[in-house]
Amino acid sequence: MKLNQNLTNFLLAILVSAVVVYFSISVWRLSKQEIKSEGFTGPAKGGGAPDCLTNSQEASDLYQLYASKNSTTEEGSDDLRELTLLLSKISCFKKDLMSPSGIVEATRYQPYSTAHDVEPVAETTARCFAKTIPPRDLDIALDKWNRRGKELVRRLCTSYQLSDSEVKKADMLFRAAIIDISNIAKAQCLKGDVEIAGTKGPRDVSPYSPPELSELREYNGYY
Secondary structure, eight states: OHHHHHHHHHHHHHHHHHHHHHHHHHHHHHHHHHHHHTTTTOOSSOSSSSTTGGGOHHHHHHHHHHHTSOOSSTTHHHHHHHHHHHHHHHHHHHHHHHOTTOOOOSGGGSOOOTTTOSSOHHHHHHHHHHTOOOHHHHHHHHHHHHHHHHHHHHHHHHHTTOOHHHHHHHHHHHHHHHHHHHHHHHHHHSSSOOEETTEEOOSSOOOOOOGGGGGSOOOOSOO
């Protein structure tokens, strides 16, 4: 009788231990899933201003030149907001292009602005990854950022009453930021074969004439 009781207690202890271990493992797995789903690995855009500021020291330093002062004109704050957006796009564009994942992540949060964008920057990033953006399109996008950025920097230097040395520093920082992203974009976007759905294709549209047209004479008649 006593032997049966001991055996019962032993089996009961094993059962309780198994239940405890099962629930402990379940709670641990659930906690790992929650951490991943909540995105605790870090925000795509990063903290602070402009977005992705850790990816462009020049953009961050340029923003700080104005953020530490007060505007003396009505349009100064609006110009600074637009410049901040432009610097965010440059920095996040660099972040996506330098990422080994090859995924449009940081730039997909950047809004489109007709003042300094040819197309949404996320679309430009996607075309870069697919190697389908022509050099001319990339040059146009970079040139528009450069032109609008220079104009904003010039106006902000007046609105925020920067000294002569600070004006030169602002120009230098923006120029350095543009040169940096231009070099990276041309290296990442224009090198490599174009593949769409596994099929290689041309980067630029080229003219084509059917062979049968080569035998035709030049038309000099009236329309």
